[in-house]
Amino acid sequence: MRLLVLSFCAGTGFVSCFTELPGWGWILPVSVIGLLMAGITLLRPDWHRPVLLPWMLLAGLSYVLVTAQGRVDSRLPPEWEGRDLLVEGIIQELPEMQGERLRFTLAIDRLFFPPANAGNTDPKSVPWQGNLRLSWYQGHPADFYAGERWQLLIRAFRPTGFMNPGGFDYERWMLLAGQDGSGYVRRSDLNRRLAPAAALSLARWRQSLRDAIGQLAPAGQAALLQGLGVADRSAIDTGVLEVLRRTGTSHLLAISGLHIG
Known part of the structure; x- marks a missing residue:
C-alpha cells in the first residue's frame, strides 16, 4: 500500500516538469484511464503490486492536471x-x-x-x-x-x-x-x-476586533496586535517585518492568529 501511495504522489509531482498544461484534449482521456485503473486497484487487491504502480502514478498525474486546468479556466475570460x-x-x-x-x-x-x-x-x-x-x-x-x-x-x-x-x-x-x-x-x-454580513460571520467579527484594536492601541503596536490576534498583517510596516526577519521571530506572525485567519 505504501508503494501505491508513493506512486500516486510521484504522479502529482511529475506535473512540475510540464512547461504548460496539455489541455482538455489530453487531460480527459488520461484522467478517465487513470481513474478507471485506480478503481480497479481498489477492487482487486490480489493483483501484483508492481503491475499497479504505473496506474497509480497515472491517477496522481490525472488528479493534478484536472485541478490545475480547472483553476486556469476559472480566470476572467x-x-x-x-x-x-x-x-x-x-x-x-x-x-x-x-x-x-x-x-x-x-x-x-x-x-x-x-x-x-x-x-x-x-x-x-x-x-x-x-x-x-x-x-x-x-x-x-x-x-x-x-x-x-x-x-x-x-x-x-x-x-x-x-x-x-x-x-x-x-x-x-x-x-x-x-x-x-x-x-x-x-x-x-x-x-x-x-x-449586511451574517450575524455569525467569522470574517465580520475579525474585522470588528481588528478595528477595535486599531482605535485603542498606538499605531505601531496596533499593527502587531492585529497580526498576532486576528492574523491581519496588512498594516505592519515593512521595517518592522525586516526586524522580525533579522531577529528570527517572524514565525510568530506566521503561526499566531491562524486559528482565526
Whole structure:
C-alpha cells in the first residue's frame, strides 16, 4: 500500500516538469484511464503490486492536471477585460485601506453587462463565478465590512505579471491565492450594499476586533496586535517585518492568529 501511495504522489509531482498544461484534449482521456485503473486497484487487491504502480502514478498525474486546468479556466475570460461589468458578490477576508485606496476580494456569484444606453434597462446576465481582487479609489463607504453582499460596477483584468528571473511572480501568486483577476470599482450610482454580513460571520467579527484594536492601541503596536490576534498583517510596516526577519521571530506572525485567519 505504501508503494501505491508513493506512486500516486510521484504522479502529482511529475506535473512540475510540464512547461504548460496539455489541455482538455489530453487531460480527459488520461484522467478517465487513470481513474478507471485506480478503481480497479481498489477492487482487486490480489493483483501484483508492481503491475499497479504505473496506474497509480497515472491517477496522481490525472488528479493534478484536472485541478490545475480547472483553476486556469476559472480566470476572467479575456474578452471581458477592460469592459464595464456589473457584479454581485460577497466581500471575502478583511478589506484593507492603503492610503486613499480600499482593497478587497469579492467572491462573485452574479455578473451582468450593464445597459449600453438609457433606452435599454435590462442588463445581460452572464454565468460566471470567481474571485476578483478589487481596488476602490474614490467614493468608497467608510463602513465596508467583510461578509457583506454588494453590487458594484467594475473593470477587471486577467492575472498578469512580470516574468523576470528572481523577481516576484504576481501571476503565480494570484493563482495560488485563488484570485481569478484584478480590477477597480467604477464611480456609479449602481454601487450599493445589497445585504449586511451574517450575524455569525467569522470574517465580520475579525474585522470588528481588528478595528477595535486599531482605535485603542498606538499605531505601531496596533499593527502587531492585529497580526498576532486576528492574523491581519496588512498594516505592519515593512521595517518592522525586516526586524522580525533579522531577529528570527517572524514565525510568530506566521503561526499566531491562524486559528482565526
